[in-house]
Amino acid sequence: MTYLQFISDEVMKVMRLSCFLGVIAIALGLLTIGLSILVNPWFNIMEGALSDMGRVGLPTSWVFNSGLLLTSLVAAAYVYCLTKSFRHPASHVAAGIYLVSVTHLTLISLFPEGTKPHLILSFEFFLMMMFTYLTYSITLWVEGFRTHSLLSFLAFITALGGSASIKWPSTALLELFNVGVMAYWYLLMLQLTNKLMKKNNLTLIN
Numbered sequence: 272m273t274y275l276q277f278i279s280d281e282v283m284k285v286m287r288l289s290c291f292l293g294v295i296a297i298a299l300g301l302l303t304i305g306l307s308i309l310v311n312p313w314f315n316i317m318e319g320a321l322s323d324m325g326r327v328g329l330p331t332s333w334v335f336n337s338g339l340l341l342t343s344l345v346a347a348a349y350v351y352c353l354t355k356s357f358r359h360p361a362s363h364v365a366a367g368i369y370l371v372s373v374t375h376l377t378l379i380s381l382f383p384e385g386t387k388p389h390l391i392l393s394f395e396f397f398l399m400m401m402f403t404y405l406t407y408s409i410t411l412w413v414e415g416f417r418t419h420s421l422l423s424f425l426a427f428i429t430a431l432g433g434s435a436s437i438k439w440p441s442t443a444l445l446e447l448f449n450v451g452v453m454a455y456w457y458l459l460m461l462q463l464t465n466k467l468m469k470k471n472n473l474t475l476i477n
Contacts, residue, residue, distance in 0.1 A: 289352040290464040293457035296346035300450060303338025310334055320384070320442035322393065327385030336380045343376035356464050359413050365406035372399030397449050401430045404456055411463075419463050426456045 307324040308314055310331045314324055325335035350373075353366045375396035382388045404427035411420035430452040439445040 286352060286355050287468060289349060290356070290461060290468070292345050292349035292352065294454075294461055296342050296349060297450070297454045297457050299338065299342040299345060301454075303335060303342060304447075304450075306338065307331070307335040315441075316443050316447075317441050318443070320393075321446050322379070322384040322389065323443075325380075325383040327383055332383060336383050339380035340377060343373050343380060346373040346376065352464060353460075356467055357410055357414055359410060361406070361410045361413055365403065365410045368399060368406050369403045372396055372403055375399060397430075397434070397446075400449070400453060401427055401434075404430065404452075407456075407460075416463060419459060422459050423456065426452050426459070 304321060307321075308316075311324045311329075322335070325332045325339065347370060350366050350370050353369065354362070357365075372395075375392050379389065379392050379396060382392060404423050408420045408424035408427060411417075411423055430449055433448055433452075434445060437445075437448075439448070
């Protein structure tokens with residue numbers, strides 16, 4: 272094996288691993304929510320917002336906020352997989368929007384409930400994730416992945432329609448609904464990147 276072949280193999284290994292980071296981020300996010308509920312037995316999912324568990328002055332707020340920070344960093348690293356998997360210029364716009372959205376998640380962890388920027392950052396995070404689904408539906412369409420494009424567009428319609436038209440009993444349930452859409456989208460993208468890897472004789476999932 273030549274030095275260049277070794278470098279190429281190592282780069283592909285990094286890419287292969289990076290394509291798992293989306294679903295790992297979702298798993299970390301759900302784990303963070305679960306642990307936060309566990310250490311905050313007063314929390315009622317039918318009232319308030321998930322960020323109530325990370326509000327300024329709460330002794331256990333570090334569980335929610337540090338978990339959110341870790342989740343956002345893993346989600347941000349996933350952009351490597353996205354930028355390496357697609358070639359059309361539209362993919363760069365989509366990856367940029369995705370990165371802006373997860374940067375908002377980082378900022379939410381740094382400016383928790385009780386700080387002035389928190390509300391607008393939270394709103395913008397979910398909104399930017401919706402635009403991520405939309406821009407990737409366009410990217411996948413022009414790349415020729417028509418089925419995945421329509422499924423990504425379905426994520427956009429579901430998130431937007433469900434958020435705007437359903438009268439949710441609490442902000443927490445609305446947030447969990449959107450987390451569910453995110454999980455669906457990350458799994459969709461993992462399935463597609465696995466398919467692309469197989470075309471290049473590299474397997475993400477056997």
